[in-house]
Amino acid sequence: MNKYELPQDSQLRHKDFVFGVATSSYQIEGGVAEGGRTPSIWDTFCQKPGKVDDGDNGDVACDHYHLWQQDIEMISDLGVDAYRLSIAWPRILPEDGVVNPQGLAFYEQIIDACHARGMTVYVTLYHWDLPQYLEDKGGWLNRETAYKFAEYADVVSRHFGDKIDVYTTLNEPFVAAFLGYRWGIHAPGVVGEREGFLASHHLMLGHGLAMPVLRKNAPNAKHGVVFSASPAYPLEDKDIGAANYSDADNYQWFIDPVLKGEYPALITEHQAMHMPMILEGDLEIISAPVDYIGINYYTRNVVRYDEHGEIKIVPQPENEHTYIGWEMYPQGLTDLLVRLNERYDNMPPIYVTENGAATDDTCVDGQVNDEQRIRYFQTHLEAIDQAIRAGVRIDGYFAWSLMDNFEWAFGYRQRFGLVYVDYQTQERTLKQSAIAYKNMLLERAEENK
Structure with missing residues (x-):
């Protein structure tokens, strides 16, 4: 297959549907001690033995900090409408309250280069690289960090204003809060139920505090937030409750306060002893109107209750899986988008802001035949088309990722890129x-000319 076949009469064929590629700062930039940047929680986490596969780190990554010009040219050559990137907080505010002009200039040249090539720019303010100096004061367990995030959003949006076309406050608060502060799999590596829920509330509060700041400084830009979601399916009818709880824990806990102004009762009742202190007015702040919601989808969860009443994910060995063991289940994307549209009366337009697969890629004679990824993208684009036909408003799609990069706790073992990176030579x-x-x-x- 030398191209993806979009269904006839599909909204995906329309010129207003946005196609893009996505990256994040710590995963591609490198240059961790250059241009005035100070350490993030991921720099610290990578130094802890056993936390990241093979002892990998983001010190160099894809060296995008130095190779950004050729990378933007490469993105432009793909013919995409938009580029989704993130800004590294410790590049902009290397010390508390100290703005780094070099950091702003680095991203300004990237944004200008994208615009010069006719691409719109989607910027995520927080893709998990919290400055270490804030973690030293408690990080997202400290309510003050939510206010520090709003200050950071103010610095960025005052500088760039409407030059950034679309702002995202947070990328995947589920991962930042629960993998980082509940299960300890990601930076900063904290383990605790109460800590996970406390971090999540402060992340969502930070989002809410930033929204009016962004609107004031960039009144013509779009503003929203991006969530990860792995929809749950019951193994048997008796497991429907397990699936409902899994959905509440996986994504409704984060989306409900934004679109409903409340946390899901399934969680607040079951986890009553671990609930954070929610001050009066917090939920009003978090539920500030958003222009769009981003959804990142990779796979689904099939769940059941075990003999102790605990919820377990059940592998589906009869179905196809990617190289890293994630089930390929495009129907899950259709189902998720329809479920979301039904759950929220006020659902704004949706972007599928990440979608992709890690496959077993090798570069042979300058070619990478990633046949499974091609099928993955094809079937998931069809799944989006089905959701649109079912009445869901979806305005765009971003492939994850532009290029192979640092995949967090998995280091460089997982290759999600459309572009193969040789980490020794940095050849793309x-x-x-x-x-x-x-x-x-x-x-x-050609069709839309």
Whole structure:
């Protein structure tokens, strides 16, 4: 397949549907001690033995800090409408209250280069790289960090204003709070139920505090927030309760306060002893109107109750899985988008802000034949089309990721990129999936002339 086949009469073929690629700062930039940047919690976490596969770190990553010009050219050559990136908080505010002009200038040249090539720019303010100096004061367990986030959002949006086309406050607060402060799998590596829920509330409070600041400083830009979601399916009818609870814990806990102004009762009742202190007015702040919701989808969860009444994820060995063991289940994306649309009366437009697969990629004679990823993208684009036909408003799709990069606790073992990166030489090679994406976008552009 040398291009993705978009269904006939599909909204995906329309010129207003946004196609893009996505990255995040710590995963690609490197240059961790350059340009005035100070350490983030991920720099610290990577130094702890056994926390990251192979002892990997983001010190160099894809060296985007130095190679950004060729990378933006590469993105432009794909023919995408938009580039989704994140800004590194410790590059902008290397010390509490100290603004770093070099950091702002670094991102300004990237934004300008994107605009010069006709691409819109989607910027995430927080993709998990909290400054270490804030973690030293408690990080997201400290309510003050929510206010520090709003100050950081103010610095960025006052500088860039509407030059940033679309702002995202947080990327995947589920991962930042629960993997970082509940289960200890990600930085900063804290373990505790109460800590996980406390961090999550402060993250969502930070989002809410930032929204009016962003609107004031960038009145013509769009503003929203991005959530990860792995929809749950009961193994048997007796496990429906397990699936409902899994959905509440996995994504409704984060989306409900934004779109409903409340946390889901399933969680607040079951986890009553671990609930954070929610001050009067917090939920009003968090539920500030948003222009869009981003949804990151990779796979689903099939769940059941075990003999102790605990919820367990049940592997589905009869179905196809990616190289890292994630089930390929495009129907889950359709189901998720429809479920969300039904759950929230005030659902704003949705972007699928991340979607992709890690496959077993090798570069042979300058070619990477990633056939499974091609099928993954094809079937998930079809799944989005089905959701649109079912009445869900979806305005765009971003492939994760532009290129292979630092995949957090998995280091460099997992390759999610459309573009293959040789980490020794930093050479970039378009995989067959990237060529198919480019060809599809070229064909769509011809149609819309």
